[in-house]
Amino acid sequence: MNDIVIKNLTKRYERGQKPALNNFSLNIEKGEIVTLLGPSGCGKTTTLRLLAGFERGDGGSIEIGGKVVFDDNTWIPPEQRNIGMVFQDYALFPHLNVENNIGFGYKGKDKKQRVKEVLELVNLTGYEKRYPHQLSGGQQQRVALARALARRPVVVLLDEPFSNLDADLRICMRVEIKRILKESGTTAVFVSHDQKDALAISDKVVVIKDGEIQQVGTPREIYQYPENSFVANFVGQTNIIDGTMGENNTVITPFANIKCYHTHDILPGTKVKISIRPDSFEVCPEGELEGTLIFTVYGGDTIDGVLQITNGIYKQNIQIHIHPEKDYKIGDKLKVKILPHFVAVLQD
Numbered sequence: 560m561n562d563i564v565i566k567n568l569t570k571r572y573e574r575g576q577k578p579a580l581n582n583f584s585l586n587i588e589k590g591e592i593v594t595l596l597g598p599s600g601c602g603k604t605t606t607l608r609l610l611a612g613f614e615r616g617d618g619g620s621i622e623i624g625g626k627v628v629f630d631d632n633t634w635i636p637p638e639q640r641n642i643g644m645v646f647q648d649y650a651l652f653p654h655l656n657v658e659n660n661i662g663f664g665y666k667g668k669d670k671k672q673r674v675k676e677v678l679e680l681v682n683l684t685g686y687e688k689r690y691p692h693q694l695s696g697g698q699q700q701r702v703a704l705a706r707a708l709a710r711r712p713v714v715v716l717l718d719e720p721f722s723n724l725d726a727d728l729r730i731c732m733r734v735e736i737k738r739i740l741k742e743s744g745t746t747a748v749f750v751s752h753d754q755k756d757a758l759a760i761s762d763k764v765v766v767i768k769d770g771e772i773q774q775v776g777t778p779r780e781i782y783q784y785p786e787n788s789f790v791a792n793f794v795g796q797t798n799i800i801d802g803t804m805g806e807n808n809t810v811i812t813p814f815a816n817i818k819c820y821h822t823h824d825i826l827p828g829t830k831v832k833i834s835i836r837p838d839s840f841e842v843c844p845e846g847e848l849e850g851t852l853i854f855t856v857y858g859g860d861t862i863d864g865v866l867q868i869t870n871g872i873y874k875q876n877i878q879i880h881i882h883p884e885k886d887y888k889i890g891d892k893l894k895v896k897i898l899p900h901f902v903a904v905l906q907d
């Protein structure tokens with residue numbers, strides 16, 4: 560069952576300008592965690608604001624929990640949409656303690672019990688009487704989430720919730736927030752420009768560019784099988800190589816015939832681009848590509864390397880990941896094998 564159905568949603572802030580959101584359609588299932596991912600200005604916040612009812616669309620429709628909240632003839636205001644919000648800066652009331660922050664605006668008779676429940680859910684039992692300034696960033700964020708969940712909303716909207724956290728805490732909070740959302744069974748829509756956050760937390764990632772959806776898929780689909788160059792480059796690092804579609808899922812490139820896992824049934828003879836992730840190269844003697852190592856960056860758990868491959872007039876630098884135990888030197892000749900599961904034929 561879908562909790563959110565967005566159909567052909569368009570939003571233009573100013574006449575004559577390109578729309579901030581263009582013909583945007585998306586279904587979100589009950590209990591699903593979805594991240595809207597894209598660069599600054601692509602329309603993520605606009606989508607969130609349209610869902611929340613802080614903005615009105617110019618066309619299209621939005622359904623939340625089986626109820627139309629916006630279309631040509633309908634406008635349901637934010638407070639009647641049954642959504643919870645978690646803002647980037649948490650927006651806690653500084654003069655209220657934790658239990659009063661969480662219970663704020665809760666009208667039910669079971670307020671005390673509900674505050675206790677959500678405090679337990681976010682692992683903050685015992686912190687009821689503390690004020691926001693007496694909490695760490697991660698704890699403040701859990702209070703903000705508890706407040707959003709207290710009213711049992713159909714959906715929680717989270718605007719860049721990890722951006723104020725330092726790197727270690729960020730990793731913990733991704734796990735913790737996912738656990739809390741899954742345990743409560745709440746549908747959630749995140750906004751993020753950070754691909755690591757999106758891949759870690761989501762059931763489904765929606766990659767957006769210039770107000771238009773580029774690809775919707777599971778984190779693995781988005782990373783492993785990007786459909787176009789934008790997605791391939793925006794989500795992780797990649798190498799894009801030109802070639803021609805051959806037989807048996809093989810792409811003929813100037814450097815080698817490269818087996819691909821995902822070819823979209825493109826006909827042989829068609830000019831294509833393929834995306835190969837740096838981690839799909841394995842340095843080994845039987846590798847099909849040969850090149851010269853021209854650059855390395857030691858990163859502890861891996862080494863980022865740049866290999867220059869050539870064939871006559873053709874030359875290309877490719878990014879590879881090298882196992883950190885290997886101590887190759889600049890100028891070394893290396894052979895690399897390509898793992899077909901990480902090679903995607905792009906559709907642009």
Ligand SMILES: Nc1ncnc2c1ncn2[C@@H]1O[C@H](COP(=O)(O)OP(=O)(O)OP(=O)(O)O)[C@@H](O)[C@H]1O
Pocket residue numbers: 572573579597598599600601602603604605606752
């Ligand atoms: N109130 C507004 N008036 C006019 N234009 C706006 C307004 N809000 C946003 N825009 C424009 O709409 C487009 C989408 O903006 P939006 O804030 O949705 O992007 P975003 O993906 O959330 O970016 P960021 O990651 O920087 O927050 C941008 O071109 C932006 O300049």
